[in-house]
Amino acid sequence: MTRGRKRTRKRTLLQTIIHIMQSLNIINQPQPPPKRRLPKWLKRPMPSREMAFTSGVVEDLNLETVCESAKCPNRTECWAQKTATFMILGNVCTRPCGFCSIPKGKTGAVLPDEPQRVAEAAERLGLEYVVITCVTRDDLPDGGAEHFFQCIQAVRERTGAQVEVLTSDFRGNRDSISRVIEAKPDVFNHNMESVPRLYHRVRRNAVYQRSLDLLHQVKQESPETPTKSGLMLGLGETMEEVLEVCADLRTVGCDLLTIGQYLQPSADQLPVERFIPPEEFDELGEQCRSLGFSMVASGPFVRSSYHAGEMAGEVSSGFTVHSR
Numbered sequence: 001m002t003r004g005r006k007r008t009r010k011r012t013l014l015q016t017i018i019h020i021m022q023s024l025n026i027i028n029q030p031q032p033p034p035k036r037r038l039p040k041w042l043k044r045p046m047p048s049r050e051m052a053f054t055s056g057v058v059e060d061l062n063l064e065t066v067c068e069s070a071k072c073p074n075r076t077e078c079w080a081q082k083t084a085t086f087m088i089l090g091n092v093c094t095r096p097c098g099f100c101s102i103p104k105g106k107t108g109a110v111l112p113d114e115p116q117r118v119a120e121a122a123e124r125l126g127l128e129y130v131v132i133t134c135v136t137r138d139d140l141p142d143g144g145a146e147h148f149f150q151c152i153q154a155v156r157e158r159t160g161a162q163v164e165v166l167t168s169d170f171r172g173n174r175d176s177i178s179r180v181i182e183a184k185p186d187v188f189n190h191n192m193e194s195v196p197r198l199y200h201r202v203r204r205n206a207v208y209q210r211s212l213d214l215l216h217q218v219k220q221e222s223p224e225t226p227t228k229s230g231l232m233l234g235l236g237e238t239m240e241e242v243l244e245v246c247a248d249l250r251t252v253g254c255d256l257l258t259i260g261q262y263l264q265p266s267a268d269q270l271p272v273e274r275f276i277p278p279e280e281f282d283e284l285g286e287q288c289r290s291l292g293f294s295m296v297a298s299g300p301f302v303r304s305s306y307h308a309g310e311m312a313g314e315v316s317s318g319f320t321v322h323s324r
C-alpha cells in the first residue's frame with residue numbers, strides 16, 4: 001500500500017470514529033454556521049405605523065412592489081414617507097439571479113388594468129416622482145415593453161408625475177428598448193448589478209455587454225434622457241473591478257450611478273462576502289464622480305430607487321426635462 005493510500009484510509013477511519021462519537025452524543029454534532037451579524041452601520045428602524053397608508057394603497061390596488069418582493073431594507077423609511085417602487089408584469093421572474101428573492105418559475109398573464117392601478121396608486125400616494133420596475137419576462141415576445149409604455153403614459157396622464165423606469169435587458173431586443181424610450185421616461189435605469197466576472201453566479205442569463213448596449217441605445221436614440229445604472233457590493237468583487245464597470249458605464253454615456261451594499265434576502269440567495277464600511281463607499285463615490293457621472297450615490301443603503309426623485313432632481317438642471 002502506498003503512503004497516499006494509507007493516509008486516505010486513516011482519514012476515513014478517523015471520520016468513521018467521529019461519526020460514531022457524534023451519533024452517541026459523545027462529542028457535539030456539527031452546527032450550521034452561525035448567522036452573520038450585521039455590522040452596526042447596517043441597522044435599520046423597525047416597521048412603524050406610518051407605513052400603514054402605503055401598505056393599504058398597495059394592498060387595495062393589488063399591486064406588486066420591489067420593496068416587498070426584494071425585501072428591501074429601506075422599506076420602513078420609504079413607506080413611512082409614502083414612497084414605493086412599483087413592480088409590473090407580475091411577481092414571478094423568468095431569470096435565476098443569485099441575489100434576488102423574487103420567485104422564479106411560471107409567470108402569469110399580463111394584466112391590462114395594471115397601468116391604471118399603478119397610476120391610481122401614484123395619485124393616492126401623492127407621488128411627484130414614480131419609479132416603475134418589473135420582473136424579467138423572457139417569455140413575452142417584447143419582454144413587456146408595451147406594458148411599460150402603457151404604465152408610463154397612464155401615470156403621466158393621471159398625475160403629471162415624473163417617471164423613472166428600471167427595466168430588464170429585454171434580451172437585447174432593440175425594438176423593445178425603443179418602445180420604452182418612445183414613452184419618454186424622465187430617467188431610464190438599467191442595473192449592471194455586479195462585475196462581469198461574477199455574472200454567472202449573480203446575474204445568470206444576463207450578458208454584461210448586452211446591458212451596456214442597452215444604456216448606449218437609450219443615449220443614441222434619446223440623448224436628452226438621463227440614463228442610470230447601479231451596482232451591489234459585497235459579493236466578492238474587487239474595487240478595481242467595480243471601477244472598471246463604472247468606467248465602462250461612462251463610455252456608454254451613463255449619467256447617474258447608485259452603489260449599495262448587497263444584503264442576503266434569505267438563506268436561498270447568495271451569502272454576503274463582505275460588508276463594506278461607509279468610508280469605503282464614500283471613497284468609491286468620489287472616485288466615480290471623477291469619472292464624470294452627473295450624480296453618484298454610494299453608501300450601504302443606497303438602492304436604485306432610494307431617494308430616486310431627489311437624485312434626478314439634483315441633476316435635472318443639466319438635462320431637458322421632457323414635456324408632458
Ligand code: SF4
Binds near residue numbers: 066068072074305
Ligand atoms: S429603496 Fe426603493 S425598493 Fe427599497 S423600499 Fe425604498 S422605494 Fe422600495
